[in-house]
Amino acid sequence: MQPCTFLYKSDAARGRQWAEVFRERLPMVDFRIWPDVGDPAQVRFLAAWEPPPDLVHSFPNLQVLFSSGAGVDQFDLAALPPTLPLVRMVEPGIIHGMVEYVSHAVLGLHRDMPQYRRQQQAGQWQPLPVRPASARRIGVLGLGSLGQAVLRRLVDFGFDCAGWSRSSHEVPGVQCHAGAEGLGRFLARTDILVCLLPLTDATRGFLGAPLFAQLPRGAGLVQVGRGPQLVEADLLAALEAGQLGDAVLDVTDPEPLPAGHAFWRHPRIQLTPHIASMTQPQSAAEVVIDNLRRFEAGEPMTGLVDRIKGY
Numbered sequence: 001m002q003p004c005t006f007l008y009k010s011d012a013a014r015g016r017q018w019a020e021v022f023r024e025r026l027p028m029v030d031f032r033i034w035p036d037v038g039d040p041a042q043v044r045f046l047a048a049w050e051p052p053p054d055l056v057h058s059f060p061n062l063q064v065l066f067s068s069g070a071g072v073d074q075f076d077l078a079a080l081p082p083t084l085p086l087v088r089m090v091e092p093g094i095i096h097g098m099v100e101y102v103s104h105a106v107l108g109l110h111r112d113m114p115q116y117r118r119q120q121q122a123g124q125w126q127p128l129p130v131r132p133a134s135a136r137r138i139g140v141l142g143l144g145s146l147g148q149a150v151l152r153r154l155v156d157f158g159f160d161c162a163g164w165s166r167s168s169h170e171v172p173g174v175q176c177h178a179g180a181e182g183l184g185r186f187l188a189r190t191d192i193l194v195c196l197l198p199l200t201d202a203t204r205g206f207l208g209a210p211l212f213a214q215l216p217r218g219a220g221l222v223q224v225g226r227g228p229q230l231v232e233a234d235l236l237a238a239l240e241a242g243q244l245g246d247a248v249l250d251v252t253d254p255e256p257l258p259a260g261h262a263f264w265r266h267p268r269i270q271l272t273p274h275i276a277s278m279t280q281p282q283s284a285a286e287v288v289i290d291n292l293r294r295f296e297a298g299e300p301m302t303g304l305v306d307r308i309k310g311y
């Protein structure tokens with residue numbers, strides 16, 4: 001690989017861990033952490049969470065843009081040159097983290113933990129029936145690398161699992177539904193709904209009243225996609241009416257929520273501050289280095305975004 005600059009613009013402490021991997025594996029590459037850009041004309045590769053201003057003019061020789069996270073919705077795709085490859089983060093660390101978080105959330109809802117928490121606060125000792133996992137129907141929206149990994153683990157627990165995505169997929173042990181025509185059947189059989197969809201024009205506001213109405217009454221929701229997919233007022237109304245039982249939210253719009261927002265103290269909402277999963281520096285740097293090798297060899301990169309689909 002020719003000497004060039006790889007610029008990193010995300011959490012600096014984690015960037016220093018990327019830098020160590022690059023120093024060892026690709027010593028000819030000058031790995032720099034924003035704002036220490038060096039000569040902008042040398043920057044061929046950029047990994048960013050939030051893109052720098054005026055990316056195209058600032059780095060005239062940019063060849064690949066990597067997202068430092070799983071999503072790419074922080075980029076204005078329309079403002080990027082159509083020929084600039086955009087790559088989202090598909091790395092084992094982020095996948096493991098998501099599998100842990102969703103397993104925890106689903107198991108918690110399955111075993112009525114929110115209800116036991118409320119009972120504890122009310123000083124009630126009240127056992128509820130224990131349903132076997134095989135009698136609980138889990139549905140995962142989004143069958144990308146995260147959705148599929150989550151489903152594999154949930155299948156291992158013995159849950160009755162289904163998945164839905166825009167185009168058809170096959171996942172062992174999982175009923176897969178696809179497209180608008182498959183959505184109703186998928187929702188009607190889902191007791192706990194997990195959203196792992198990317199944010200696109202098609203998924204903005206997707207988690208709203210029309211969708212909630214198609215779930216069995218009292219269904220649970222685990223939202224680990226992106227905040228703007230959820231219609232807040234519809235969630236509050238569905239919880240109030242009992243159409244939804246409990247919700248676990250890791251993402252909101254905006255983040256953080258303003259003080260006094262109804263979600264903070266809602267007895268049926270469990271909120272975490274967008275921590276479901278995080279890119280792990282060591283494994284992420286290794287995946288990016290492998291992608292640089294692929295790029296140089298003219299091979300397809302892992303996580304290359306389809307600019308038309310937006311993910």
Ligand code: GLV
Pocket residue numbers: 068069070071072094277278279
């Ligand atoms: C986090 O949400 C990410 O996209 O990595």
